[in-house]
Amino acid sequence: MTAHPLPTAEPAAQGVDASGVHAFLDALEADPDIEPHSLMILRHGRLVAAGWWAPYTARRPHLLYSLSKSFTATAAALAEAEGLLDFDAPVLSYFPEFEADITDARSRAMLVRHVASMASGHEDETLDAAYATDPVEPVRGFLLQPPQRDPGTVFAYNQPCTYTLGAIVQRVTGQTLTEYLRPRLFDPLGIGETLWQRDRTGREIGFSGLHAATDAVARLGQLYLDDGVWRGERLLPGGWAARAAHPHIPTAGTPLVGDRQDSIRGYGYQFWVSRHGFRGDGAYGQYCLVLPEHDAVVAVTTATERTQEYLDLVWRHLLPAFRPAPLTGREAADTALRERLERLALPPADGGPVPPERTGDWSGAAFTPQGGGCDDQPKLTAAEVTADDGGGWTLTLTEDGERFDARFLAGQGWTTAEEPVPAAASGGWNDDGTLTVDLAFLETPHRLRVTCSLTDRTFTARWLTRPLHAWPLRRLRAPRGSVHGGPERP
Numbered sequence: 001m002t003a004h005p006l007p008t009a010e011p012a013a014q015g016v017d018a019s020g021v022h023a024f025l026d027a028l029e030a031d032p033d034i035e036p037h038s039l040m041i042l043r044h045g046r047l048v049a050a051g052w053w054a055p056y057t058a059r060r061p062h063l064l065y066s067l068s069k070s071f072t073a074t075a076a077a078l079a080e081a082e083g084l085l086d087f088d089a090p091v092l093s094y095f096p097e098f099e100a101d102i103t104d105a106r107s108r109a110m111l112v113r114h115v116a117s118m119a120s121g122h123e124d125e126t127l128d129a130a131y132a133t134d135p136v137e138p139v140r141g142f143l144l145q146p147p148q149r150d151p152g153t154v155f156a157y158n159q160p161c162t163y164t165l166g167a168i169v170q171r172v173t174g175q176t177l178t179e180y181l182r183p184r185l186f187d188p189l190g191i192g193e194t195l196w197q198r199d200r201t202g203r204e205i206g207f208s209g210l211h212a213a214t215d216a217v218a219r220l221g222q223l224y225l226d227d228g229v230w231r232g233e234r235l236l237p238g239g240w241a242a243r244a245a246h247p248h249i250p251t252a253g254t255p256l257v258g259d260r261q262d263s264i265r266g267y268g269y270q271f272w273v274s275r276h277g278f279r280g281d282g283a284y285g286q287y288c289l290v291l292p293e294h295d296a297v298v299a300v301t302t303a304t305e306r307t308q309e310y311l312d313l314v315w316r317h318l319l320p321a322f323r324p325a326p327l328t329g330r331e332a333a334d335t336a337l338r339e340r341l342e343r344l345a346l347p348p349a350d351g352g353p354v355p356p357e358r359t360g361d362w363s364g365a366a367f368t369p370q371g372g373g374c375d376d377q378p379k380l381t382a383a384e385v386t387a388d389d390g391g392g393w394t395l396t397l398t399e400d401g402e403r404f405d406a407r408f409l410a411g412q413g414w415t416t417a418e419e420p421v422p423a424a425a426s427g428g429w430n431d432d433g434t435l436t437v438d439l440a441f442l443e444t445p446h447r448l449r450v451t452c453s454l455t456d457r458t459f460t461a462r463w464l465t466r467p468l469h470a471w472p473l474r475r476l477r478a479p480r481g482s483v484h485g486g487p488e489r490p
Contacts, residue, residue, distance in 0.1 A: 067287070
């Protein structure tokens, strides 16, 4: 299906002050702990600002991590509307084959709405225990973890809750989440390619693993802002958006939340309640911010561990930019913002070309891990650097016996390749004995920095944002045509 572009408008025409967006971009780019990948701002249903920091691009799917949960909840809402799922039914009623195994009273009392709101009664994460208890059927493994409290009385951010919700949807529909959502949500919204990680059961895992473009996040946010109506057609049940955004369980004081101001306001159905509006939220800053009080949606992909700081910047700079009425005389400011958004780019790795007299020393040089191993990617065992006839260089990493080649042009920005995975490389020499190469894995939030030392023929490899699951480098991509072999962290 060919997606219809989102309707666009100049920021001023929708009451958005371009200077506030500039201030937000300035703050993002000045913060060394935030690596922005994309930004889309919708106001009054129109796209007023959009940009991608090269080498990231608009159409490429990006790992959403736990923002995937909001799509899973949406599938559950649709299944409920079709009479296939009951939020007040016991979870166990959807898995009658486990009836004899699940003897704990609290596990048996767990309802669908409890897992939808992270209120299973467990006090902490049970993902590893669930998969370890029953790798063949993680739902059974989860239900065999006795909750410490009665369901519905305590919040714990617990991946098997969402996994179980997604498993129920897939069981009652007979389809994967993607197959079920495609005609009901993705196609009507005009969402293009989506790919969702599966586990050994063949299920899409629900709590994470969805790869989609930022545009898909923006469209989902607009749908929720408009109470499930898209271009005059109702796609979600009336009132579902309010149910999903309502704080069903308190979150203040829980270990994951701590004192973070945008996570202490309660949890809905796979959405967080924020100081302003509500949000779908994925690790390292994958956000769908729905702001009813401003009739706005902000969709972003990012690589940062400072997620509360990111939200603070949104509230500090973007919210004041949303004005109650159109602005006049702002044509030049809107043009300047659009031009800036068109040329966004991440800074490449530091360094320049190697001195010509050292080219022979570097080309063909081989390196072993410093200290005998790479803590950040332990199966990396070797690196090699070679020059080519086109003036470029190739860094070859060996991981678990497989080669991973990354070509770069020293000191000349990013070089993008689709194989062995979609990635961009940049690199250069800070001195004639040290080479630094950054590898940005373009369908994820992750960047690996490799530093090679000619002096001792060793290398280091360090993640700027570490993947939440220890995938091999060749698996750091959207799962096209593959079934992954285990769970992924949120």
